[in-house]
Each structure stands twice: as C-alpha cells, then as structure tokens.
Amino acid sequence: MNRSNLPTVKGIKLIDYVDESQLEDVMRLVGQDLSEPYSSLSCASLQSPPKTIRSSKPIGCVACEIDIGEDDNNADQLTSKTLNDAIIQKKVLTGYIGMLAVEIPYRRSGIGSALVHHVIHRMKEMGCTSIRLETEVSNKSAMRLYEDRFGFMREELLVKYYLNWGDAYRLRLWLD
C-alpha cells in the first residue's frame, strides 16, 4: 500500500510530531481519556513520532515506538542512530502503540482508525515484523478497532494491569 492509499478524514489534517512544544497537547489528550496517569516522561520516551491531528486545534494523537531486539524480552528502544544498524543486522523490529486518544466530540468519525492505519503503515515501512499494544478488557470499542479492523490477535491476558484494577489484553498484529 502506498501513501496515497492511506485513509483520510475530511476536514482533518494529520501531522507528524515535531518537537516538545507539542507535548502539552499530547498530554492533554491522553490525560483526559485514558485511565492511567501518563507522565510527560512516558510521552517523551515514545520516540517514534506521535501523530497529532489538527483541525484548528489538536483533537487526537497516537504515540508509538519501535523496539529492536532478538525478541520482545530482549528489546532495546529504537533511536534514529540504531535503526539502520538494526536493519543491517537483521534484528527484529517490534512496533508498540502506547497511546491513542481522540477527543469525545470527534469520535466515531474514523479519526482513531485513520491514525492507527497510518502508524501501522509507517511501522511496516520501517521494517517492523509485528506491532503490539495493550488495551483494557472493558474497552470494547478499542478491542473492536484493533481486532476487527486491523487483525490484531489477543496474545496474553494481563490481570489487574491497570491502576483502576482493570484487566488488559496484550494484542499483537503480525505483519505480513
């Protein structure tokens, strides 16, 4: 799939993460919707560019990273310096979607789906073999999005994973 085939949402512009000046918006978006308190540390540590969506203001974002390693248990975090080395050494690249948030009034218009679609495409282009994420068991809409729309598989049940005592599923998409 080339870039021109990627989904778009009318009236919404997708932009790449540029610098820390955008962190405040990212914090606001993830802070208001997600059950976990994510610090700016968490956001900043996700080094692969989060994408924010802007109309007149940021209304959604997805934050992700790529880990390098023989397997997930032995993965280092990606830096731009190490990416080429990793590809040359044929190491396993694993994508990770950390946070996805869309403001409530803009939901159900395909923004979240478009964001995920873009990052999956980007990670695939960068050589990832799989992409993983965790989502709350009770978050049915998120489960539907990842499983039905993109083919993520449930890999593991994580009991009492969240601070609110919620269980989570670790999902993984095995890229072709």
Added chain:
Amino acid sequence: MSAPYKDLLDITDLLRECASQCLSYSHPFTPSHDDAAQPDSVDDLTRDLDGLLTVTSLKNTGDAKAAATSDTSHELLATRGSNTVAPVDLRDAMSALELGDKRMDCCEIPIKPLNTIDAKEKKDYTKMYDDLITHPPRIAPKNLSDGTTSSPVIKSDNASSEVTHVAKSPCPSLLPYWNTLSLSADSSTCLLPLLLLQFTALEAYIGTNSGGSNASETLFCMLWCHEGVLVDMAQRLDIWAEFNDGGKTIANSGPDVELTVAQWALFASTLGIVRIAEAVRSIVRDADIYEEEDFGVEWDWGEMKLCHQEEVDKVNDLNTEDPTRSDFGFNAEGRLVDRVWDVAISKLEEYKSSNSSVDRETIEAIVLLLRSHQSFYLTIQLLYNVNEGNVVKFSELAKKFSRETVALFKSLQSCLANVAKHDLLASDGQLCTVGLLSSPDKNEECSLFLGASFDPFVNRRLLGNAPIRKARFNPINSVINSMSILVSELEWAVCDVLLNADTFGRLTRMLSNNSLRGCGGAVPTIPKSDAEAYSQVGINVLSRSLMLLNLYFDDKLLGQYDFVDIIGQNMVQLAAAPGAMVESIGWIVRLSKPLYDTLKALCFDRHRERSFTESVLIPAFGSLQVEAAAVDEMFREANDLDPATTPYATNYVIMQTLRLMERHVGLGIELGLYPHWYDLSQAFWYRDYLLTALVNVHGAMERVRIERKLMEHQMKLEQEEEEKKYAHEHSCTSKKGGSKKKKGKKSRALSTLTTSSPRDRESLTIEAISMISPESFEDRIDFTVKSVHRYVCRGMVRLIAALHQAKLLKEPPTTMTLFTSEKRRFEKRFEVFSMLPHPSRLTFEEYKMGSDFSAVNREDLIASVKECFRAGKASVDRLLEVILPSDTEVTSSMTEQRKDDDLYISIRREEIMALAKSSHIGNSNRWWICRRIIIISL
C-alpha cells in the same frame, strides 16, 4: 489566608523549582531529629527516612534554608553541602515534574475533604482527582504522643489551586484516643470499629479478590501500626511484667480496667495485623512466585521488631496458653505476638465474665476477631515452617487451625449482625471516614477517632516512577467472606495436598483441580452475591506461594518423597517402563527439573501459567524429547532388544508434552484469547488433534502395560504348573503318600489352576489383568474425561462449520487481512509448538483441510455434529456410573467406584453433568442456536 491555614507555609514555588532541578525519588523524606540540624553525611540523611523532605543539589539554597528555619513549619528542607553535586537522574527529574498530579501521588491531602465531593463527581475518578486541591502528605507518627490533637481534616474551600500547603503538624496525636478507649458500643471511642477497620485494611492487602494492594496504600495508613507507636504501646502496657504475671492480674471492674483491657486488645490486634502481613509478604517473596509484582514492591517501614536482641531469650522462655505451640517453630516476634493474643483474649474473657453490666456482644466480637487473627497466623506460620520431620504433623495442625479460623469468622459474622443493630458500623469505602453511631452527637467524635487512626494522606515513600494502585476497601461482610475463602483455600489447596498427594500423578491432578477450583471451578456455583470474593484466575497468592514453597524442600517432594522414586513410579504406572530403565538414575534425574516445573506451573495464576508454559516448559520438553529418544536407543542396545520395542522414555515424555500443549490451548480458550468463531474453530480443532494424540498415546501405553501384565501372569502360571508337576512326580515316586495331610489353601488354589479347563484359565487371566491399582483407575477416569473433551472439541469444530454453512455466522471483516493474513495469524498463534519435535506443528493448510466441510451437505454435517456429542454423552454416562454423589455409601472397591469428594479424581459430578449438558444438543437453552440450525436444516 483563611484561619485554618495560618500555620501553613506556602512553598509551592520552591517545591516546583527543586523538583524541576533534581528531586531524589528514592529517598525523598528524612526525619526531623533536630529541626535546625544539618545532616553531616549521606548516611545521616538516609538513616531514618520518615518525615523531612530532602532536596539535593539545590541552586537556590537560600530559599530552602529560609524555609527550613521557619519557626512556623515542622517540615524542613535539608540541603547537602554546597560542594556536593548529586547525580541527576533524568527519569527522577522528569517524574518529579509530575509531582502535582493527584493521580501520580495519591497520598497528597485534599484541601477539600473527600466527603464533601458529591456522589456524581466521585463516579468520575479522573475528574474527582483533577478537581482536588491538595497539599503534600503528613508525617507518620513516631510514638503515641507524636503530633497534635488537631483534626486531621482541614475544612475550607478557599485555598487557591496554585498554592501548595505543608501542614504544620504531623498526624494527629493518638495519645488522647489511647487514653479513652472503650469496650462499649455506646462510646465514641469504641474499639470494635477500629479493629474491624484494621482487619479491612489487612484484607485489602492480602484478600482473595483484591489481594495484592500495595502495603503503602493499606497498612501504612493505619497509624497504630507504625513501629514507634507499637513500641510505645508495648512500653505503656509494660508487657514484660504482664507476661511474668501470667496475664490475668486485672481488677474486676472500673473504668481503668476497661481501658487496660481495651488497650491490650488494640495492641494485640495491631501487632497481629502487622505480623500477619509481614508473614504473608515473606511467604510470597520467598516463593518467588512468577511476576507477583504487587508483593515485590516496597514494604515502606521495614521490619518492625518489638524484641531487641536482649529480649529475644525472654520471649523464647514465654509460656503460651497451649504448650504444644512452643514447637511451632516461631521466631521471637512470632512467639511474642502469640503471647500478646493470649493475654489480650484472657483479659477480655475475664472482664466479660466478671462484669454483668458490660456490653457482652461487643466484647464477644472483639474476642472472636482476635482469636481468628491468632488462628489464621498459626495456620500460615505452620505451613511456612514445615520441614522433613514435621510436615505431616504441621499440615494436620494447619488444617485444624484453618477450620477453626473459618468457624471463628462465621461466628464473628453472626455476632456482628447483632452489633450492627446498634448502627455501630457504616463505611463509605474509605478507612478515614467510617463510623456512624446511633447518637448523632457522637458521630463526629467517632469520625475524629477513626480519622486519626487511619490517615490515607500519611507520608510514605513513593515507589519509583510508577504510580501506585488504589487500594479497595470492602464492607466488613465481604471482608470476612473473602478472608474465610482464603483460609479455607489453605486447607484444600495446601494442607490436603501435603497430606494426601503420594504419587506424581495424584499430585498433578490435585494441583490441576485446585487451579480450577480457585477460579470458581469448571462449573461456577458461586452465588452472585459472593462472586466478587472469588478470583478470576486462580487461588489466592498466599495459598499458591505456600504450595510452591512446600512443593520441594529438604531434597524431597512435599518434604516426604524421593522425587526420583516418584518419577520412576510414574513412568512405570503410565508408560509401563521396565525396571532397568527406571533404575537409570541419570535419566530420571534429567526428568526431575522439567517435571518439577510442570508442577510449579500449576501453582501460578492461570494466565501466568500459560506464559510460563510458553517460555519455560515447552522449550524444556523439546530438548527432553530428543534425550528420551537417545535413552530408548541406548536401552535397546544395552538389552539387545528389537528396534521395534516400545520406546518407553519417548512415550512418557511425549505424553507429558501433549498434556502441556493441550492445557496451553485450553487455557487460551478459557482466558478469552480466541474471541471470534473463526479463532475458536482453530483452537478447538487444534485441541481435538492434541486430545486425540494424548488418548492414543495413553491407549498405546495401556496396551503395553496389559501385555506386560499378561506376560508376567502367564510366566507365573507356567512356573506354578511346573512346580505342581514336579511336586506330583515327586509324590508319585515317594513310598508313602503325604499329600493328604498337607492339602491346605494354597495347594487347593494350585490344583484349581492345574485342573481347570483352558476356558477357565483364560477367564482367570482376564481377571488378573483387569485387577488394576487404585491409581490406574484414577488414570482411566482422567483419560475418559479427556476423551469427552475430545468429542466436545470435535463437535464444536463441526458445529461452527455447520453454523457457518447456514450463514448464521458473521464473516470476518475484510480489513482484518489488510496488514496480515489468516495463515500468518494461525501460524503465529501456535508458533510455540514449533519448538517441539513431536507432535509436529500443524499447518494452516492442514487446518483448512480438516475444517472444510463444504463438500458435506448440511444434513450430514449436522448428523456428524450430533454424533460427536452423542459419543461424548456416552462417555459422560460411564463417568457418572463410577463417580457417585459424596453422600452415597460406596461399597465397592477403590478400583470400581469413587465418591464425588474423592481427592484424586480429575472431575466432579457437577462438572460431568455440565459436560453432559453441552454434549446434549437441543436440550439446553445454551444450544438454542444449534436447535435453530437443526430446525432450519430439517
């Protein structure tokens, strides 16, 4: 600034600045030994870490010192020497920026009391905490008189959100409450609510459902539990003098007596809670159980030792009420708390019996509570202290104590039902705001008393960068239910196993059953009201840890059996392995570790068991299979056997491997990892294959076992016949017949054999072969269950195919395969099995072929579905014939029938009935969809 804040110091800017530069999260607080003192060294700074904010590497030390020397504050900002450059940890520094996030640090004090937030707001957790204005936490007390007598709740809404306040005082002093404790429900300082809340906090820490709350969030908030306070209580009660007096020297009446008795009860409860929590934590940590991170984190206030070295001997000399307890292997602290319980209970009993006017129900409830603490502590300590010499005795005692504890909890529950009639207790889920007395005037006093006792805003060290999980405090009835379940688990999940599991097969079955029972069993029979008290994933971490600790110790399995012998017996039992192979110690020793790990996996939560199987067990069994093949080859060469001889070692290892694989797929289904019909179809199809392989391997091994038995029997018969012939010839050649006088029982039997017809001999042989051991009977039940599962899995695959054929199932979305494919999903799902040489991993093409029924017409397909379930039902009927209800009197032998409560069988009647239900298409509402398809089709 409004009146309540006149003693507060505004240090917001300073805090922010310090935090943004470098705030050590590892040691954020240090005590105020001397307000003006500057620490001389890092050691001084970190010796006792409660109390004072430590800020390192300040640029603006002037402001800090100004704050530190302010006489309006008890909080000091100590600085290190200006020459010291503290290392900057980027993570700490960045996390410190989040200091003001109420969700990151839950021990901050809301300016607006929580109980003034309306219910609507409370529902929105995020909003509630975002809207709260907070200031940093209070300092923990160091003794009963530490702190002030002011209210712990600051009542004002005028504070600005931009200002952070540091309370002048540490927590409110406990001394006034200590000196006014009462045993009467009418008093505002009645002891019972306090003790029940302490128990509630303990349950939040270790309870069945919410077990794993952090100690910081539960126990550290109980101010009476802090070390200094406990030591102070011990000194004020003069416990050593009391122990020497035998603990029974109290006057008969008067307010002082009531106070003393209440103080002892509070001391016993508090110390008991601490000791129980410490013991539980030690057990979980010693067991090093897989990923129990909730118990791995900080125990904030260290070991609380009431006995100094010079007092340890004194404790060891203490006589307990029950002299047998001196052998229980307690350490000095354990002995001390046991003695404290004895003294407190005897004082309460004596006070109750000698005063007719006392509130008997309340005192009775306190006694029951203390007794249950003591009994619970004894149970877990006994199971923690077993060794090779005492394992049976201690397990029996632990079983007795666990039953006793459950009975005590039951009595406590009914006793509290009476006490609650006085409106003594009411809880809103927070430990700090509890207590509603019948008299509204006293309600506020009671709230102050309990608020002073439980301070959720007491300062405790933060746990690294991670925010900590909120504790959940349950209503007292749920607390008692939850603890009762936990204690009864100790009986069936630990004691019963230690006392009854005498073979590897039985141990495996018992652990496997326990794992299932821990989450409600295969057929949940839990009443809806109690459902919350049960875990979704297994038995409580305490039981699992104790089981794991006692699985192998003192170089023996369960501290009683030689593991090598046990494995050898199991190989003979299951694989009919010859003695020469079993005596090959090297091979059996090689088997020990992976087999031990299979047992260990059964002690984990079910979701963790699955991960452990993937990461540890399957790779281990992959290597083991290769070695088993080599062992078989060597055995054949050494004994000059035919190459077609049964590969005993390989069969045994493959059987164990298949069990693991089958359980792995089964757990995946149970944990919801196969959510859609197309996922389930794959899982059931694979499981059917594994179960078929398992049943086949077992059948093959059973045949070998029977053949061997037959051979041995025939050899025996031939030998006996020869002996008889020889004896007959000998008697004929002798001059005088002496056979008459020696014709006893044995010779009669021999004559029967020799004189019987070939048909009789055949029937005797069959009879001899069919005589099986009790364990073989248990294995047969197990494999019958497996065959039922196989039929159900096969039926499910066909049923899904039939439903799909009838277009009753929604097709998977096409977008699913945008970045992946069905084949890739299948391969990755079962990729872990590729590590195993046998059975070879099934491919996606095989699945497609095996589950493609497009060539079969609908009627035939449904008929085959019915056939599968009907076959399953036939096996179910056979199981019901041999497993009888537990109230039935079983007259037959252990190799013919078993009772439902038999410890060694792998299925219960109710579970069989559930299988019968699922096997009986059209008879259950759950199978309405099948009925529908049948109706459509026919």
